[in-house]
Amino acid sequence: MSSDSFTHPEMSGDEVSARLADAGFCIGPAVNVRRTVLDTFDGRLSAAGLRLELREEDSGELLLSERRSPADQLAVTAVSPVDADPDRSPFRARLAPVIGVRALIPLMTVTARRTVAVRRDGAGKIRVAVAVQDRVLLGGSQPASLGWGVEVEALQGYAKDADQARALLASLGLTSHGSTLLDLVAEGAGVDLRGYEGSPTVPLEADEPARDGFRRVLVRLADIFDANWEGTVNDVDPEFLHDLRVAVRRTRSVLAQGRHVVASGDRDRFRHGFAWLGEQTGPARDLDVYVTEWDRYVAPLGSNAAALLAPLRSHIVSLRQDEHERLARALHSEPCRDLRTAWCSWLRAGGDGTGTGTMPRDAGRPLGEVVVERMVAAQDQVLARGRGIGPRSPAEDLHELRKDAKKLRYLLECFASLLAGGPRKAFVQHLKALQDNLGEHQDTEVHASRLREMSKDLYRRPETTADTMLAMGQLSEQLDRRRQAARDEFSERFAAYDTKRTRRAFADLLSSAGLSSAGLSSPGDGSAGGR
């Protein structure tokens, strides 16, 4: 079923209904309807060309509709109020591949009085429906830019009838808008139904002063932090915390890279503040990953494992709940409030709070030049540390390398607009392959260690059975095997990264953006490790 909307500058919705009745349409009762557009915070449905609408009518009926692109394929499903929970199967199964772990949240609500006119054939089958909607209000109270509109709802297999209905409306002088009533209302109200765009990228110029560029990146990161704050505090879905945490890490990283760009006093103060904030988010995030990765962890242990490990899962879920509550308190705490206030003031003041009047050494240098220096240094650090890791190196070394790789990745992401898209993506592919390996090693290490702690807690509980303890042992071994596999694979992954090909990709990245690392020394420039 597709739908496009029509309006008329002078006619009213009631007049259109009367004309449709004259043309042989059967007019249904006027029903008050509340239509809510649902999507994930980051608009995953919209990005996939889908539109999910919760329609509540005063008859008690709810409808969930889905629009695929192109707009001529719309499936509308009537759902009873009791079954309207989108988490229920098979609805969840239908959306899960698109929304993943994200929750559906309301983006816009519109109320209207809705009258449906239908044309039936001789057997009584509906061939086309025309919905006249008037008294349109945004959020139930605020007048919408569009007071009323008519939507033709074409049914699969009855395209001609829909065309005839559109022709009829056109003959009455109504104008087609080519989009749905909800789209028109959203546009008029300035509501973006595409969801929040969480990319850290901001427009930057290579020749602008470094201080201005760094500040704009930091402002953007602060915006992402703010956007995800409420969803994290309310634990709406795990991605809010993930994105907030990444915004904090990127902020710390950009501040760290802002040596001689940002005044050292400010830099140290805020780096310290954001390090504290990052620490607050760590335990809750680790447990989020434990929960979201659970099925992948347990699946190799056989079909009985999930049932035997149910007490452990409940324990993790409970710990996760505790950690999220603790995190919410930390985010509401005075130190956090002070940090946010000071940070906001500092950014508003133009990122210059030295009070000394002394400009840091690199603050006035061209941004592109400074960023290239930092990227080259970060890449050198990754190569140098990676080359120093051997089969007997401790896990901490891999963890440090992981942090180095992240610093480089954050630079590539936060200053992306200075770099050409194609070469950037090509280089990120090389880096990501290394990061995936290091991430797997780190996650399994952390989770295996956490599992040992939790085993001690559960062992002391009388309701924990021997079978559950045995299954936990198997899970621990499974995590260890995966950690070891990642560790064994590291040398191969790093060797694949430490190649002429990767270094050429890095050089291409810089030169394609008109930036050059000429004159900068790099261990990658030599022949060591090259293939």
Add this chain to the structure above:
Amino acid sequence: MKTLATYSIKGGVGKTTSAVNLACEAARTGARVLVWDLDPQGAATYFFRIKPRVKGGTQRLVRGKSDLAGHIRATDVAGVHLVPADFSLRHLDLHLDGTKRPTERLASLLAAVADRYEVAILDCPPSISLASESVFGAADALLVPVIPTTLSSRTLSQLDRFLRDQRDPPAVLPFFSMVDRRKRMHRDLADSLAGQFPAFLDTVIPNAAAIERMGPERAPITAFAPKTPAAQAFRELWAEVAGRLFP
């Protein structure tokens, strides 16, 4: 997409009423549902008030000369679409026989629309033939209505034996249909059959006047008698089936 088939070797056991009402229940819980009326009698098509005609006939469709998507019609129930019956379906065995892999043919036709629906329900004619084997090849599960009578239970045993010899057969989900609890034979046979076939679903569809009214009303039971015990039974039956399909 999960594919179900309402199937029984025996006729008059409630296949079509089950297909139609389960489709509506599935849609009510958020699934997009495609019903394919494979019975030349076209009863499901009749209930949905749709003209029983496949343009170009079944032969063109089965031989891949027309797309299944082109024959799909929206019903008046939101979320439920239908491929109508056509009288040429009486030759479905012959048409399938002329294709390369007849037992995989229905599955491959359905694969073309699999991304548009969560559930497909094939409403099958009563028989066991090449067309049935093609249904078995396409279906994840066979929903088998069983009236607690000797003949009906006998056909369930026949089906069970037949599928035992098949490679990768669909799951068989029998359920009691048209049950009159006042009849002692129904009660006794229902008890003994449930013991004999552990896969029997718990829900029992009663022999109800409301279901018979679907004919004159030309509509699923939820459209005109949503609060009757029979409508409630179909709601419960779908919940049970969905629990198996979407664990």
